[in-house]
Amino acid sequence: MAAGAALVGLYAGIVSQLPVLNARIHSERAEPIRIYDAGSPPVLLTEIGSRYASEPLQVANLPDPLINAALASVDQDFLVRGSLDLNTVARTLLAEIRGTAADTASPITLGFIRQAYVRGTTHSRPQLYETALAYRLEQAWSKKRIVTEYLNTLYFGDGAYGVAAAAESYFGKDVDSLSAAECAFLLAVALHPSPPALRTYPESSLRARDAILNRMFQLNFLDGPALQEALADPLSFSTQPEPTVSHCPAWADLIERQLVKRYGVARVLRGGLAVYTTLQLPIQEMAEAAILEELALPGDPVGALLAIDVDNGTIVAMAQTQSGEREDVFFTPHEAPELYFPIALGTAFTYGVSPLATYECQDGSIILADAAICGDTTVYTKLTQQVGWDVILRTGAPFKAPDSSASEQSGMMDDVIPPALTIMDGGALYVPLAAGGRQPSSSQSAAMLGTTQLPTVVRVESLDGSFSDQATISWDQILDEQSAYLVEEILAQTASIVPAFSNLNFRVAGQASAVSSASGAWFVGFANGLLAVVWVGFPDGATFANMEGGLTRAEILPAQIWANFMKRALADRPTYQSDxxxxxxxxxxxxxxxxxxxxxxxxxxxxxxxxxxxxxxxxxxxxxxxxxxxxxxxxxxxxxxxxxxxxxxxxxxxxxxxxxxxxxxxxxxxxxxxxxxxxxxxxxxxxxxxxxxxxxxxxxxxxxAPPTTVTTLTAPTTVTSTTLPPSASTSSTNRH
Missing domain, CATH: 3.30.10.20 (Trypsin Inhibitor V; Chain A)
Structure with missing residues (x-):
């Protein structure tokens, strides 16, 4: 009896905290959100206001193709399943007390209440709080209304809050005019954690849309002819509005998306926030100048540069040639298997493979280190077979191993083509190599890559002073230090033969990719505590062969942009000498x-x-x-x-x-x-x-002799958890 009374009392306490259900969330922001850089004093980069002022979708106007796309992509049985009952609440209550997880409400119900009521708040019993709120919601509202409000609280990127604003933003239409293909596309955009470049790289967008369309067909929401018609729809996007921000539109869009992830749509739309980020405006301007210096000719490819402070793992610059494309280019995946080579090395070293181990190749035997420096793909194939791709992806970087169903004979790496990389991925992939095997994670908003986080926000405050959310950075050792430094030594020799680096007065460690018109060209490298990823490529199907200088110029562009940027960014740092x-x-x-x-x-x-x-x-x-x-x-x-x-x-x-x-x-x-x-x-x-x-x-x-051109390697100070200072500027500490 006493235990039962305690459970009832606990539930009653939770119920007393529940908010009044009110779903009227408008896409127009009440107050702007101010985004600052990491300077001292901070520089205001932009004020994010409202781009679209669409009224929320009404339940009576919810079109069938849209609700079917939502069910197919989130919870196919939502409409036919009974409402949440007290038995589910009781199971959740017991699970909360025991410290275990319990199946609770539908992801549609939970998705809505998290965006509208939960995110940005703290509760002593979060699982029970969500379940109790979901129970109240499903008892009070119809299932169709819950789906409608769920769609009204999704963030679709591009400043579009709610499906009505998204229909206007991407297609210039009202919701009731959307086709099945357009509905599937919008759900793919909203549910993808880091959506690819939607307008610039339509192939990525179409793949995500087609997966939902095929699911709709399997659930009998579409018949065969309707499916074929939808799959054949090329998607005609409306003209993208010019950026409304004064600095770094890609950065502003990224931060806005992360604020939604942390605080929910309802809180972000209220606005009134000051966001102090890790971006350093002087370094950002150096990055932009380095790109434009090399990509100024008609017909030149798009270029993008991501810079990361190795000492604290934070993004300090995010520049690209086409400002109007916002953050799209940074989250579009491209094949670049060569960028995984150093990760395979680090994992192999961690598991006891010596850099002096010999392997057979076409020209006879060769040591692993020499094969790595020369980019011998035959040896890399043998190495990945020896270690195993699942081990490499799990140990060298926290990626999910490729799905075996997607395995392809590549002739390059262990019968499995490694996952395509975004520019953000490339940065996160190489941070542990530049930081002595350590990987950062942040308590605040971050650019997510699996379990890897690239910190982007230092602090968020409300303009009225009612709350402040300070970021902390923690580090995990995912490679042992010796293995990381061996890889750095090999990457330094790999980079030493690159002509663009011949006149630099600091040691460069890095890796380039093969040049491909489909995947672009890359260089990822680090020096003196700063890591930069450079990518150049064509979003419109053009090829390097058609640009001035052709493939010969394409091969040197990423490294040249990297060198131009680093010369500027490291000008005030002394040449690195390690201990x-x-x-x-x-x-x-x-x-x-x-x-x-x-x-x-x-x-x-x-x-x-x-x-x-x-x-x-x-x-x-x-x-x-x-x-x-x-x-x-x-x-x-x-x-x-x-x-x-x-x-x-x-x-x-x-x-x-x-x-x-x-x-x-x-x-x-x-x-x-x-x-x-x-x-x-x-x-x-x-x-x-x-x-x-x-x-x-x-x-x-x-x-x-005293070190001149040859430097040895230093272990970074072990950091378990650090609080970013109010002004997180790039440290002048000499580390890699």
Whole structure:
């Protein structure tokens, strides 16, 4: 009895908190929302007002194609299922007490009450609160009215709140004039967490629409001829209005979408908010200038640049050539399998694969590091088969593994084409590589990528001072530090051969994609604590071959834009020099590219790498080692008995080799840490006085010169949770 009374009391307390049901949400914002940058003092980027002032859809005017599209895409049985009953409320109440989840109301009912009443508020029993509110709603309203109000509270992007405003925005129509194809398209837009470029890339839009149309056919909402007619509809969009914001329209649209996600349509439409974001206007202007500097010719492709502060994981610039397209280009996916190569490497290293492991390729054997630097797709195919794509996508970055039903023979990577990337994806994918294996997440609005978040908002305040929502950043270690730094070393050598970077005074680590007219061209790289993603491509079906300079120019455009931007953005930062001691002992070694051993004078191709001492080989390459007799410069007979190893301390490698040759011994050389005697031997193995048989190798460590062009790697300070300062400017801390 006591337990029952407690349950009743708990439910009564929740009911007393429920709001009065009132669905009259208009698309016209009462007060503007002010969006600021991260400057000190903050600069007002824009005031978001109302773009469309459409009246909400009335239940009597809900057209059948629209309600059918909603049912097909959200909850097919909503109209025929009975209303929520008290048994469901009781199950939720018990689940709340036990701390477990329970099936509650329809996603249509929950979607409406969250947008209209729940988001932006806090409750001690959120699951029970939502269920109690859903019960009251389904007891008081008809199912058709709930669907209508659900559609009225969806955000469709482009400043369109509610389906009536969306019909006007995208098609210039009233709701009752929408075709089945247009209804399916609008639902696809509203329900996609990060919708693709709707107007600029119609193929992405049509795929999302067609999935809902086929579902409508399966549910008998469309017959065969109607389905074919809808699928054949090319979608004619109305003219997009010019941006109403003064700065960064893509950024303003992104922030508006994230405010809706966090606070709900009802709260956002009331307005009266000051939003302090992570964007830094000076860096934004540098990004815009870098793009326009390279893409100023008639017929040039669209260009976009995303910049991320590695120290706190925040987006600091989001620039593109066509301002009127808003954020669309940043969320349109493109195939770019080469951008996954470093993620595959990092995952493989984490699972114990050595960068000096050898693989067979068309030209013979090659070490993994060299194959990565050269972009050998044959080796990458073998690596992904060895590690497994599901492991790579789960460990290297928090992506959902590709659906096996979508697997295709690619000839490149493990029979599975990795997920297409948006520009936002590219940024989130590389942050852990630039931040020592760490991945950020934010308590505030963020550009979502699976479970990865790129923080965009520092603080949200109401203009009347009634509330303030401060962001915190937490970090998860998804790759071990050593693996992340090994990948950075390889990416630095990959970027070192790019002509656009030859005159830069800082170390660049990055990866380019192959050039494709269908997918565009990419470069993703980082330096001195700043990461930038550059993409260029054509949204209208044009090809690189038709632009001035053709494919030859297309291959260098992303890297050139990246270099132009970084030169500006990093002008006031000192050149990065790292301290390897924070992550243990590392050394520079010269490796035979074929065997993975220390290079001999006979190795046709070598690679200089910075690796942990634990991975450094101790044997000289026997695959290409010259016979001892060939290197002997005297007429003395090579001893056939054991030789006593001499002391080599203080000698140069050449002097040491001359001594060892007379004893029938070989030498392997490793360059160690810088010191006061660069080029001189400071350690040897075996030690002086040991006995070795002829033909054996003496390994020596030579003191390195002070770092000039070669830098070692630093572990970032471990951060578990940080509160962003009111003005989140890019740190001048030198880190990668």
């Amino acid at each position: 390897v001691s924070k992550t243990g002992q590392w050394c520079q070694v010269v490796i035979c590219s074929s065997s993975g051993d220390l290079a001999s004078s006979g190795c046709p191709k070598t690679r200089t790498l910075m690796v942990p001492e634990s991975l450094a080989p101790s044997d000289i390459c026997r695959l290409h080692a010259r016979p001892v007799a060939e290197t002997t410069t005297t007429t003395e007979t090579v001893p056939t008995t054991s030789a006593t190893v001499p002391s080599l301390a203080g000698l140069t490698p050449a002097e040491a080799e001359a001594r060892l040759v007379t004893l029938g011994l070989a030498i392997s050389v490793t360059v160690g840490a810088p010191g006061e005697q660069p080029g001189r031997i400071v350690a040897q193995n075996p030690a002086a006085g040991a006995s070795l048989e002829p033909g054996r190798t003496v390994a020596v460590i030579v003191q390195g």
